[in-house]
Amino acid sequence: MPNPDWIGVDWGTTNLRAWGMCRTGGVLAEATSNQGMAKLGPEAYEPVLLDLVGNWLPETGRIPVVVCGMAGAKGAWQMSPYREAPCPPLLASQSVQPLTVDERLQVSILPGIRQSRPDVDLMRGEETQVAGYLSMVPDFDGVICLPGTHSKWVHVSAGEIVSFRTFMTGEIYDLVKRESVLRDLVDENGGDWDPVEFQNAVETQIARPELLMARLFSIRAAALVSNLGPGRAAARLSGTLVGAELAGARPYWLGRDLILIGEKRLSNLYAAGLRRLGQTPRFQDSAAMTIAGLAEANRGFAGDPESARVTGGVGPKAA
Amino acid sequence: MPNPDWIGVDWGTTNLRAWGMCRTGGVLAEATSNQGMAKLGPEAYEPVLLDLVGNWLPETGRIPVVVCGMAGAKGAWQMSPYREAPCPPLLASQSVQPLTVDERLQVSILPGIRQSRPDVDLMRGEETQVAGYLSMVPDFDGVICLPGTHSKWVHVSAGEIVSFRTFMTGEIYDLVKRESVLRDLVDENGGDWDPVEFQNAVETQIARPELLMARLFSIRAAALVSNLGPGRAAARLSGTLVGAELAGARPYWLGRDLILIGEKRLSNLYAAGLRRLGQTPRFQDSAAMTIAGLAEANRGFAGDPESARVTGGVGPKAA
Numbered sequence: 083m084p085n086p087d088w089i090g091v092d093w094g095t096t097n098l099r100a101w102g103m104c105r106t107g108g109v110l111a112e113a114t115s116n117q118g119m120a121k122l123g124p125e126a127y128e129p130v131l132l133d134l135v136g137n138w139l140p141e142t143g144r145i146p147v148v149v150c151g152m153a154g155a156k157g158a159w160q161m162s163p164y165r166e167a168p169c170p171p172l173l174a175s176q177s178v179q180p181l182t183v184d185e186r187l188q189v190s191i192l193p194g195i196r197q198s199r200p201d202v203d204l205m206r207g208e209e210t211q212v213a214g215y216l217s218m219v220p221d222f223d224g225v226i227c228l229p230g231t232h233s234k235w236v237h238v239s240a241g242e243i244v245s246f247r248t249f250m251t252g253e254i255y256d257l258v259k260r261e262s263v264l265r266d267l268v269d270e271n272g273g274d275w276d277p278v279e280f281q282n283a284v285e286t287q288i289a290r291p292e293l294l295m296a297r298l299f300s301i302r303a304a305a306l307v308s309n310l311g312p313g314r315a316a317a318r319l320s321g322t323l324v325g326a327e328l329a330g331a332r333p334y335w336l337g338r339d340l341i342l343i344g345e346k347r348l349s350n351l352y353a354a355g356l357r358r359l360g361q362t363p364r365f366q367d368s369a370a371m372t373i374a375g376l377a378e379a380n381r382g383f384a385g386d387p388e389s390a391r392v393t394g395g396v397g398p399k400a401a
Numbered sequence: 402m403p404n405p406d407w408i409g410v411d412w413g414t415t416n417l418r419a420w421g422m423c424r425t426g427g428v429l430a431e432a433t434s435n436q437g438m439a440k441l442g443p444e445a446y447e448p449v450l451l452d453l454v455g456n457w458l459p460e461t462g463r464i465p466v467v468v469c470g471m472a473g474a475k476g477a478w479q480m481s482p483y484r485e486a487p488c489p490p491l492l493a494s495q496s497v498q499p500l501t502v503d504e505r506l507q508v509s510i511l512p513g514i515r516q517s518r519p520d521v522d523l524m525r526g527e528e529t530q531v532a533g534y535l536s537m538v539p540d541f542d543g544v545i546c547l548p549g550t551h552s553k554w555v556h557v558s559a560g561e562i563v564s565f566r567t568f569m570t571g572e573i574y575d576l577v578k579r580e581s582v583l584r585d586l587v588d589e590n591g592g593d594w595d596p597v598e599f600q601n602a603v604e605t606q607i608a609r610p611e612l613l614m615a616r617l618f619s620i621r622a623a624a625l626v627s628n629l630g631p632g633r634a635a636a637r638l639s640g641t642l643v644g645a646e647l648a649g650a651r652p653y654w655l656g657r658d659l660i661l662i663g664e665k666r667l668s669n670l671y672a673a674g675l676r677r678l679g680q681t682p683r684f685q686d687s688a689a690m691t692i693a694g695l696a697e698a699n700r701g702f703a704g705d706p707e708s709a710r711v712t713g714g715v716g717p718k719a720a
Contacts, residue, residue, distance in 0.1 A: 156625070164626065201615070202622040232582075232618055248622070249614040250581070257576045262569070263551075291611035292648035295568040296520070299551055303521040303567070306475070307483065329611035 086110050086138050088146040090376035093153035095120050102138045107377045119152035127159040128182050144188040148376045151207035154191040164196035167243045171213035172379050192379055203248050208234045211343050214374030224339030229348045235334040249327045267305040272313030279314045283321025284355040291329040297322045324355050335361050343371050405429050405457050407465040409695035412472035414439050421457045426696045438471035446478040447501050463507040467695045470526035473510040483515035487561045490532035491698050511698055522567050527553045530662050533693030543658030548667045554653040568646045586624040591632030598633045602640025603674040610648040616641045643674050654680050662690050
């Protein structure tokens, strides 16, 4: 394998992914690790990174390493302060460069984005995926939904993140499935997973959003006395929570061009719910958008004028 | 201490409480244990009970032991089948009598109540507290709210449970506080617990119930970037979830006589939210209502005609 020209890293809470990249945006190598931010003190990041990508490094000279995600959170590798929305999704000049022991590493950690109005909100990592999409469709005017542990709905216009809202849907799903009184009653691989059950739950929840906490318990009641099997119970739980999110996100999806960026199975569920509401979202792969966003940031660091439109400015010149 | 005439037991999921009772309803002794249903196989119940109340038993003869709660669930001591609402809260003749090795024990496990319409729902234990309240106020027509891990709203009229609805509020509060990304940011003993923060969260949630999953995440955002301290964060989390429940329970509390039966701190929070909505609930102590309900059941077993009104009939005669 030829040495990469630069390295892109998505450093999440529980995992990290790294890509060895060539100048033109092609992926030469990929590596993943479970050494997410939650497990690491500040001094552990460089060793973990070297462990993962050490054999991609040049013998001499420096290689740019562009990092998005939780490595820039407070108490992580080095705090990369939030930028304030409305703003372009990336602004390479505001990244931070942690000192490294290995002089071949030239690390830049991208900032997250925060919002003060209408509600306080935060993102770290998703802005890079939004930038990746805008690098392909610079004139996009619409909404990008990133379903996941903390789902984001992002209104994008004129190359900027105008506003966004986060829903704790995925995390609540996991907690209820693993830790609540539903834990032995719900199994999405239960064999009887049922798309109709999912759709009915979405619609029931959207019709009466105030009943979310009651609907959750009613899954237990139905499992105990109405023979609701574990797969159908999972479909009902998932539909209930996705429905709750779609009800809350209505101002985002209603009448807007809509892109879903996320893991495939989850994106399909959101799309099924949205289609029933008369929306026709389009899909983009989550990793591909992250890579495209990291590449956009790297072009910004390298002073490529083509990137100015998305990154909102030109960053420090790479060595 | 004189030997009790009978023993009442509230066997919950995580704990159990037993009371040594005299015929007239006075409490002679009390004992608690952490040997709740979740920890026990069917054969463990009798030894746990003997461990807890063995020294209350007579040397010879049998003593009635009236048990409510999860000991009657499937897979617990012995399944005590659900009765179907609408129905009186107790019907002593439908209890089950598990065989015991110790012949001094004459155990009866009270049934739970289920509902098929408008939604499938279940209770086990709360029906005994409702019966306790009706033993004092037999003509009560209104709603009893039992806040807790699985809060119940129970519509009572003409001595019957007409309908009820369960909300998973308390369990979600505990899961979010202990296990979610809010876990290090929320502490109800944090010193800065703030009743105004609680009230604002109740009202915000009632105004926009579809935003529950977003409000949960916004507590994290506010803690990270707006200096929301752990006590105020707990108040906001609690107000958000209580507000979500009050929004969903509106058909129960609106324009009805309203009784709160629950742990004191929690009942006060619900009352604060309800008062802001123009309701004036009255309070009853949870343990006192359980004891009164168990006493009512025991009178039913003993063939006391005075109990027929609440228990809906006379049960098997005690020895």
